[in-house]
Amino acid sequence: MAAKKRPPVSRVRVRVPATTSNLGPGFDAVGMALSLHCEVDLEIDRSRRGPARVEYSGEGAGSVPDGESNLVVRSFRELLPKKRLPFALRFKVRNGIPLARGLGSSAAARLAGLLAAAAARDFKFSRPEDALAHAVRLEGHPDNCVPAFFGGFRVCVSSETPMLHFPVRVPKTLGIVVCVPDFEVSTEKARKVLPKQVPLTTAVDASSRLALLLYALETGSFPLLKKAMRDSLHEPHRAKLVLGYEKVRAAAERHGAFGACLSGSGPTVLAFTPRSAERQAAIGRAMARAFRRAGSGARAIVLDVDSRGTKLSWGG
Template sequence: MNNSVKVTVPATTANMGPGFDCLGMALKLYNQVEISPTDGGLAIEIQGEGAGDIRKDEGNIVFKAVERLFQEAGRPCPGLVIKLTNHIPAARGLGSSASAIVGGLVAANRLAGDPFTPEKLLALATELEGHPDNVAPALLGGIIISVVQEGKVHWLKITPPDGLSTVVAVPDFKLSTRAAREVLPKTVSLQDAVFNLSRSALLVGALCGKRLDLLQVAGEDLLHQPYRSQLVPGMTEVISNARRAGALNVTLSGAGPAVIALTDGPNPQVAQVMENSFAAAGVKCLVKVLEPTVAGAEII
């Protein structure tokens, strides 16, 4: 067994508007997972985002991922020292839990001698997370379309168009995925379903065809954002104002509360408008300009 493994995992933004639970993109903001086997016991050290809140016992999500991989490999989980260095804000819609799961699985797979393929790791990550929209780009990089059928994840990777950049406004409050899902309706109208189907198809086509001019129409959504707007003060104004400031598309990032704008190159004006719009709603936020990345989780 290897002595120590260190893995970097990118942040992710899921849904990208209409692609609910099936579309995600990796971003150049990283968490680092370092795992070392010991003679016994579990020790977890955390630096950075969430250091005071994340569990340091067997309920830690990275440990759960490591434990699951060794279980799948039919081997006992060794004692571990887990060191986490987090730059991805927790519970903000940027895939912090996905990065933890993927980091734990990739590191454990290397510790165990690489018994599993990326496809198997994706299946395990999806099992642990519940859906692949964040874990797929966290593991594989790029923009990933993913579909789960009978327990198998079918996926397709798209290279982000040249020049595509993002501005992410991260509010200073957390929003759990569970809470964000509880406000969604159990059924939707045929009209709303067709609205999202057409936008999702156009969005994928626009990304593949490098048609940035289509992203604003293609990024519209009626399945989740209208319902989640009640949980994010100022969200509607942030989206509309950022679009007027020149953003190609503006959506809730994952379950939120972060809002992400797609831009043609860095756009300071969009960043300022998003910050000001949240401030007008009484919400402090941190604004980050993040580039997409084609690289997923990497062992360093």
Template sequence: MTTFTVRAPASSANLGPGFDSLGLSVPLYTTVKVTPGDVTEVVPHGPELEGTPADESNYVYRAMLLVAKRTGLTLPPARMEITTEVPLARGLGSSAAALVAGIVAANELLGRPLDDHAVLDVAAREEGHPDNVAPALFGGIVVATLDKLGTHYVRLDPPANLGVTVLIPDFELSTSKARAVLPREYSRADAVHALSHAALLAAALSQGRLDLLRHAMQDYIHQIWRAPLVPGLSDILEDAWRHGALGAALSGAGPTVLCFHDTRESTALLHAYLNSVMKKNGLDGRVMDFPIDTQGTLIEREG
């Protein structure tokens, strides 16, 4: 087998009321170059992966072993070179991109015993929810569920003229810490609010109703509880629409914040506002504009 490369994109999940169920793909990539050989080698490259394991305890390699376990096959030895553009522990699906890249790489190395749906199911069950891994695998916007019967999803092409602006603060926030602040129970009113707004958000995205995004992205399930962990988040959720955002949400578990924007209009005012929120809260970080990635995970062979 010849050398091949797997490229998996970042993702933004938990979009507003779409907790653990709605995500989209962002064009920052984790790449795994696989060269079959006589021994297994794991080689992380670059500043984002500094300090990550350079042996079989690496998360990418452990993801590859999930395919071997699911299929009952043995992974052949190979050299895995790993690079990433996805900042770790920032709410942009760095673990999901690594997980998907590893699973797809192993599936390719073993001759593709799993179809795309089985690949998604392996990834979603390892992650515990499908809203990061599904867009990382398929690209675009994905609504997905995970239950004892399987993983089920609908992929949407992004509406015309919909772009994303992300504010990536220069501090990490672990998913476990962000989940720990969530309540164990919710009121019926909060449950109805979540259901109705998640349904409206999915419908608005499917029909390109950009005018509804600000209203549909309201959430009482996770964002209000996580706001104390992300300085300035409450202000952005409340006021970003006044500065050119179509809607705003905490990205994943945070601390990154995502704003939708209309690609036909300048984002200068939105950038200025987001930078002012960071300055007000004594934070450093980056504000970046992206299209929504529509390709998902890609495999490229050499030769």
């Protein structure tokens, strides 16, 4: 009996959460998945050839490159260059993650493209870590890719081979508010302002506060978060790129947040809060108001931890 031919059209769907990273003292070491998502639908038409097309909606619409220059497509091509999959590709991207705001938008796009390519070729990574390692290599650091892939709060040790990562429990009674200003700060620019060397006392302070942060989360000792999230390693340098940062953080804490910090490299500010709709709304309004007083528009968003991570489905 003749083998059945594969259908000429295949479809893949990937859903990747936003992430926050660093959480104050955990520079390039900790990250957490959040309840905003980038969803990518890929349609592969094996009856035709041609360049990729991208239909894009949501955050960044109108400013994101389309076609082969789109980050999702470029990541897809890392696994499946045109010579291996020359067929017509149509990507539908629905992005709910603000771009260049410290919420892991590039990690989400890279993971979406990579995993769409894996599904398109029925490629089976021997372990989930193989896919993750590829994404981390593209991104350059693990603290967004790891939580985006697995969900939840993750600690990463990228200097080990293979990379180590493990989960940290975040109590369900802890709330999250992010305040997203209207301006962008690229990760590249935020890394350029960092010193090449730091005093030993700074390194010790950062490591001790990271330990305190993990203890506060694991035990539900939320009043410790204010001290735990104070950073001396990277935030003093990056704060100069974020108009009004100190006032936004102070406004969050003054209105009841347990602690606040830059989300990733900024400019978004993240606050851990009581899990109360009324309190979270008040904290968000105060943070947005502080950004406006500093000269920038801003919007506050109440979020949850995304515990599911990246989801992938495909079919003919």
